Amino acid sequence: MSTPQIDIRDVPPRTAWALEQAGVHPLLARLYAARGIRSVDELDDGLTRLLPPSAMLGTDAAARLLADTLDAGGHIVVVADYDCDGATACAVALRGLAMLGAQPNTLHYVVPDRAVHGYGLTPTIVDLARQHEPALIVTVDNGIAGHAGVNRAHELGIRVLVTDHHLPAVDEHGEPTLPDADVIVNPNQPACTFESKAIAGVGVMFYVLLALRAELRQRGRFDPANQPRLDALLDLVALGTVADVVKLDANNRRLVAQGLKRIRAGRMQTGVAALFAAAGRDPQRASATDFGFSLGPRLNAAGRLADMTIGITCLLTDDPTQAAELARLLDSINRERREVEAGMREQAEVLLESLMPKGQPPAAVVLFDPEFHEGVVGIVAGRLKDRLHRPTFVFAAGSDGLLKGSGRSIPGFHLRDALDLVTKRHPGLLKRFGGHSMAAGCTIEADDFGTFAEALRSVAEEGLDAATLDHRLATDGPLDPRWFDAATVGLLDQQVWGQAFEAPLFADEVDVLRQKLVGEKHLKLSVRLHGQVRDAIWFGQIEPVGERVRMAYRLALDTWQGQARVQMVVAAVG
Secondary structure, three states: OOOOEEEEOOOOHHHHHHHHHOOOOHHHHHHHHHOOOOOHHHHOOOHHHOOOHHHOOOHHHHHHHHHHHHHHOOOEEEEEOOOHHHHHHHHHHHHHHHHOOOOOOOEEEEOOOOOOOOOOOOHHHHHHHHHHOOOEEEEEOOOOOOHHHHHHHHHOOOEEEEEOOOOOEEOOOOOEEOOOOOEEEOOOOOOOOOOOOOOOHHHHHHHHHHHHHHHHHHOOOOOOOOOOOHHHHHHHHHHHHHHOOOOOOHHHHHHHHHHHHHHHOOOOOHHHHHHHHHHOOOHHHOOHHHHHHHHHHHHHHHHHHOOOHHHHHHHHOOOHHHHHHHHHHHHHHHHHHHHHHHHHHHHHHHHHHHHOOOOOOOOOEEEEOOOOOHHHHHHHHHHHHHHHOOOEEEEEEOOOOOEEEEEEOOOOOOHHHHHHHHHHHOOOOOOEEEEOOOEEEEEEOHHHHHHHHHHHHHHHHHHOOHHHHOOEEEEOOOOOHHHOOHHHHHHHHHOOOEOOEOOOOEEEEEEEEEEEEEOOOEEEEEEEEOOEEEEEEEEOOOOOOOOEEEEEEEEEEEEEOOEEEEEEEEEEEO
């Protein structure tokens, strides 16, 4: 495992002082200042502070297209992606359109089976959508690369609205190429000046609905006093945003904060409440962590191992009994996913030995085994990336005989750009590819695995320098002893943390008094910190640590027999 160097984030003292003077809790003032917050205004999570829908290119045209379709009573089919972002975006689209006046039985959805249809708006998924006789197809969290799918829809006389947040494909000259859709809404398309480029697919669809509501107001459908309350959908927007691990910029933090407020107040979709219950989490104390580690994985498991319609139905139903049954089913599928993942990780460790004869990983790790499951390759790639601190791709064989790969990267190495460079050097090697800087995917012929592995390693060797390969862990430094209590844990859990706005991670020198394995795979420790004996746990760690170490840790509550104690959750030692 790559042992990180434990660093301390810089805290601009004047900024921290100004935030504190403005009424921010002293600890939060320090944490926010270290994460780039410069003014208390940036912490205002009110809906009025959201970026306006008109700022996103295509929303006005999308609103007119949707309004015309609603006025005509035309059928609309939503084409969703098979992950949590796609599922929540689909539920937001269908619930929102119904709220805005879509006639009964005119709204439908389809979601690809990754093994049958592949990813995104393909001709085969358009043919599946055709059975609903749509006047309009609306993609959510996909479609920006669906050139062939859009063309097929137009052949059938079906209009297409693409809502997406992924980067468009580029041609041989490096220029973005867009499908010939009737309307495209994507903040990452050329000429779009929307500031929040990191908005998730569910956020894009929510913005389209806001624009549609404004368009319908103009058409006299309703006025501001009686218009539908689209903020009722923000629990879904928050869930999809966090689960998709997008950067939590100011706009995304506001969306998540608003969703959390509604959940804590008991205002949430029936399916979201059922997912909280299945995960054993308390919605009154809902946090972004619940989305990322409890609810999101249960929805994602359906798309990975089963059928994402299970997850979407759970989010769409208003029947508590049905929602509870579906949530329990999703919980069961997620347990199966964990078992599959554990087996794949064990096999991956065997494969790694041949790649690391001297214990040092190559510049990029690329693995394949015939027994690997296509639905879990991304998770395994992420685990290996975290352990090795190297860009990692894991492949599995698809039902069509092609290898489907999912990759995860490290800061400083843009994975999608790396794939673009691979395909330029080896034309035709990648059948399909796409993604972001930190996560990407591609499809190759089975016989081309070795060529791809060498090509990616070559690009990585050129693009990775010593500084990038140096695994560094950013922390917030020592925790003042006065904040080591349950109230602080509650305060921190109430805030919105996530990608690029990481949850607090403290670092202190501790004396290790006792340590033992629990559950065969976790290290339980008793440490002395600032003269006090504290409990700590290091999940997934089996090797003992030294008697005095520098420990990076988070605060959490360990509840046992009704008693809650503050516990240090260890992230690393140095």
